[in-house]
Amino acid sequence: MQIWAIANQKGGVGKTTSTLCLARGLAESARQVLLVDLDPHASMTRAFNVPRHPVPLGTHELFSADAPSLDALARTTPIDGLRLLAAQPGLATLERRSATQPGLGMALQRALANVTHLYDYALLDCPPTLSLLMVNALAAADRLVVPTQTDPLALHGLADMLHTAEMVETSRRRPLARFVLPTLFDRRTALGQQSLELLHGLYAGRVWPDAVPMDARLRDARAIAANAPLTGAGAEAYRQALAWLLVQPPATSPQSQAA
Ligand SMILES: Nc1ncnc2c1ncn2[C@@H]1O[C@H](COP(=O)(O)OP(=O)(O)OP(=O)(O)O)[C@@H](O)[C@H]1O
Ligand SMILES: [Mg+2]
Numbered sequence: 001m002q003i004w005a006i007a008n009q010k011g012g013v014g015k016t017t018s019t020l021c022l023a024r025g026l027a028e029s030a031r032q033v034l035l036v037d038l039d040p041h042a043s044m045t046r047a048f049n050v051p052r053h054p055v056p057l058g059t060h061e062l063f064s065a066d067a068p069s070l071d072a073l074a075r076t077t078p079i080d081g082l083r084l085l086a087a088q089p090g091l092a093t094l095e096r097r098s099a100t101q102p103g104l105g106m107a108l109q110r111a112l113a114n115v116t117h118l119y120d121y122a123l124l125d126c127p128p129t130l131s132l133l134m135v136n137a138l139a140a141a142d143r144l145v146v147p148t149q150t151d152p153l154a155l156h157g158l159a160d161m162l163h164t165a166e167m168v169e170t171s172r173r174r175p176l177a178r179f180v181l182p183t184l185f186d187r188r189t190a191l192g193q194q195s196l197e198l199l200h201g202l203y204a205g206r207v208w209p210d211a212v213p214m215d216a217r218l219r220d221a222r223a224i225a226a227n228a229p230l231t232g233a234g235a236e237a238y239r240q241a242l243a244w245l246l247v248q249p250p251a252t253s254p255q256s257q258a259a
Contacts, residue, residue, distance in 0.1 A: 001034075001116040004123050004245075005141035009164065010157030011128035014147040014183035014212065016043045019125040020224040021238035022145070022245070027081035031120040034074060036108070037087035038137055039127040045086040047221035048077050058086030062111045063094055063104055070111040071118060078227035083119075091133060098132050105132060109140035130164055138168040142250065144178040150185045150195040150211055155202070162203075175251035178206060181241055185211035208244050212237040 006019045019035065026033045037044040037059060050056050057073050062085075074083040098104045112122055124137040138144065144165050148158045162178060169176045180203050186192040192211075199207050215234030217223065224230060 001112070001119050002121050002143065003112060003141045004121065004143045004145055005126060005137040006123060006145050006147065007126035007134060007137060008146050008148065008157055008161050009128060009130050009134070010149075010154060010161075013128075013149045013154060013157065014181075015128070016047070016125050016221060017218055017224065018145065018147045018181060018183065018212075018238070019044060019123050020047065020221060021218070021230070021235060022242050023082055023121075023123050024079065024224065024230055025239050025242040026121050026123075027079055031081060032118065033082050034070075034085065034115065034119045034122040035077075035082060036085045036122060036124045036137075038091070038108075038124055038133045039087055040089050040092035040133075041127070042087040042089070043221060044125045044225075045084070047225040048084055048086075049222065049225075050075070050084070050086045055088050055090070056086040058084075058088055060088045060090045060094075063097070063107045067107070067111065070115050077225065079225070094132050105135050106139055108136040112140055130160075134164070135168065138165060138176065139172055141176060143245075144176055145181055145245065146178065147181045147183045148199065150182050150192045150199070152191065152195055152198070155195065155198060158199075158203075169254050175254050177248065177251035179245060179248060180207040182208065182211035185213050187213065208241045210237060210240060212241065 006015050008015055023033045023035055061067055061073055074085050077084050126134050126137050146158055146161050148154050165176055165178050182196055196211055213233050215232050217232040218234040
């Protein structure tokens with residue numbers, strides 16, 4: 001099983017949309033995929049219409065002392081090959097608990113280690129904050145995919161995220177391959193074009209050579225999470241991005257100097 005964290009400390013850059021579209025692409029090619037919603041706001045969980053009440057079992061349970069097996073917590077989705085670990089608002093309280101409960105930073109990695117034989121990929125949809133949940137994702141991941149909005153301010157968020165990844169890589173002593181996925185690209189604006197050029201200049205070789213365009217059909221996550229064909233320029237762009245990601249070599253040594 002390969003574990004991909006989809007993360008950016010900046011909000012609204014397309015993390016959840018990217019997670020869903022990449023997962024759908026993997027499922028289309030008959031891979032078994034586990035989606036893990038690590039965001040207390042639970043956008044991905046909502047996209048799958050998981051009821052809020054009673055509070056669903058899911059990600060939060062992984063952090064309890066007597067955690068059930070992850071597989072027992074994962075729920076089926078309408079899409080063949082995709083299973084979901086639902087997020088709950090209670091995840092927001094984890095930060096406080098971590099002060100008194102050591103080892104919470106590795107809970108996800110431990111849980112995923114028990115299901116490697118069941119899935120080909122685990123995709124982790126991260127919250128937009130440098131939190132215990134993000135640290136869990138980065139500690140567990142083989143790859144980090146950073147969706148980055150193509151505007152100049154978003155580039156600061158990307159630099160922060162890559163710096164965090166570098167620190168995690170150093171502390172876990174295992175390489176973390178990182179890739180940049182330009183999103184929400186507006187071809188008509190000079191600012192979009194300039195930002196894209198800047199991205200390639202700064203992070204050559206790590207950036208998917210194209211960009212996911214603005215596409216109204218990607219605006220409703222529930223449509224992406226439904227069992228209907230995904231069409232349109234945005235969905236097609238994500239298929240191409242996935243094909244590119246799949247042929248990128250794993251990191252064999254720390255990438256710290258290059259990012
Ligand atoms: N390519 C796109 N074209 C049009 N709308 C998009 C596209 N990608 C994402 N969106 C929309 O932009 C908004 C932010 O996207 P998304 O929720 O995926 O970002 P996020 O990084 O997960 O946000 P958060 O930080 O709040 O978790 C959503 O309303 C989403 O539907
Ligand atoms: Mg999100």
